[in-house]
Amino acid sequence: MPPLAQRLFAEWLGTAFLLAAVVGSGIMAAKLAGDGAVALLCNTIPTGAILVVLILIFGPLSGAHFNPAVSLAFALRRELPWPTAALYMAAQLLGGFAGVWMAHLMFELPLWQLSAAVRTGPGQWLAEAVATLGLMLTIFGCIARTPAAAPYAVGLYITSAYWFTASTSFANPAVTIARSLSDTYTGIAPAGVTAFIAAQLIGTLTAVAITAWLWPKGAKETTRIA
Numbered sequence: 648m649p650p651l652a653q654r655l656f657a658e659w660l661g662t663a664f665l666l667a668a669v670v671g672s673g674i675m676a677a678k679l680a681g682d683g684a685v686a687l688l689c690n691t692i693p694t695g696a697i698l699v700v701l702i703l704i705f706g707p708l709s710g711a712h713f714n715p716a717v718s719l720a721f722a723l724r725r726e727l728p729w730p731t732a733a734l735y736m737a738a739q740l741l742g743g744f745a746g747v748w749m750a751h752l753m754f755e756l757p758l759w760q761l762s763a764a765v766r767t768g769p770g771q772w773l774a775e776a777v778a779t780l781g782l783m784l785t786i787f788g789c790i791a792r793t794p795a796a797a798p799y800a801v802g803l804y805i806t807s808a809y810w811f812t813a814s815t816s817f818a819n820p821a822v823t824i825a826r827s828l829s830d831t832y833t834g835i836a837p838a839g840v841t842a843f844i845a846a847q848l849i850g851t852l853t854a855v856a857i858t859a860w861l862w863p864k865g866a867k868e869t870t871r872i873a
Contacts, residue, residue, distance in 0.1 A: 649708050651731065657709035658735050659742035661701045665713050666746025666825050667753075668697040673832035674754045687809065690833065695806030702798035711798075714819040715739055716851045720783055723855045724864055736821075743825030751829065762827050762834025766814060772846040774812035779850030781808060782818045783858065791862035820844045 649657075669690070676689035702711040710727075712718045715736040721727035727735075751758050785804045789797035808816035817823045817835070823844055827837045835843065 651734070654709040654731075655734055655738045657705040658712060658738040659745070661705045661709070661711060662713045662739045662742030662821055663746035663749065664701055665694075665697060666743045666822065667750045668693050668746075669822065670747050670750035670826065670829050670831060670833050671753060674750065674756070677832040686832065687815070691806055691809040694809070695802040698805055699798045699802035702801060706798065709735070713739060713742075713821070714782075715821050716779055716819060716847050717783070717786065719848075720787075720851050720855050720858075723852075724859065726864060739821040740824060743821040744828065747825045747829050750831075756831070760828060760830040760834075762830045762836050764830075764834040764836055765839065766835045767839045767842060771814040772842055774814040775817060775843050775846035776850040776853070778808045778812045778814065778816035778818040779847045780854045780857075782816075783851060783854030787854070787858040787862050814843070817843060818847060818850070820847055823847070 648654075672693035673686075673690045676686040680686035680689055698713075701713065705711040705713075710721075712721070712735055718727060718732045718735040718739070722729050722732035748758050751760065782801070782804060785800050786797065789800050805816060805818070808818065817826070823835060823840055826833055826835050827840050
């Protein structure tokens with residue numbers, strides 16, 4: 648297993664690239680797209696694609712979580728030590744901030760922003776719980792039986808969930824918090840963050856219970872997505 652410092656750096660850098668892709672493609676889509684549907688598609692494709700690439704690159708190093716909910720799920724399944732999980736989560740949060748700020752700099756926007764985009768309501772909260780549940784099932788189902796497919800399955804799942812969930816599938820507390828710091832196409836107003844994260848945690852806990860039954864810990868001893 649790689650040294651902890653390398654794993655934490657991989658989680659930080661991977662999350663930074665993920666947020667740069669999410670926010671940057673959203674800014675570009677808003678500049679170039681002619682309507683909302685095209686803009687969402689332009690945001691969706693780069694997000695799903697970068698996830699495949701990042702998991703392939705960093706999976707052998709850190710497991711390529713890039714998501715505090717994923718690290719929490721592995722810790723709850725006793726497949727990742729709690730101290731390591733906590734450090735992973737911190738690295739992911741810091742990486743998310745770095746990625747958002749890098750996107751702002753690339754598009755010559757103010758570095759520090761707070762989003763004004765209101766994303767709230769029971770439908771969107773349910774969507775975040777469902778999106779996170781589906782993401783966890785994708786991850787643990789793949790690593791239990793076909794781990795080589797995990798990078799592609801995760802990228803395809805997020806690409807799909809952008810369109811079938813009312814919230815466009817944040818499914819990631821680090822992404823949610825970081826996107827509140829960008830008043831651009833992909834932003835979320837800070838007031839909506841807590842409810843989104845609560846819904847994501849409900850989805851995570853539900854998934855941990857389901858995966859413990861469908862794919863018990865002994866089915867695949869790993870802390871990696873890929």
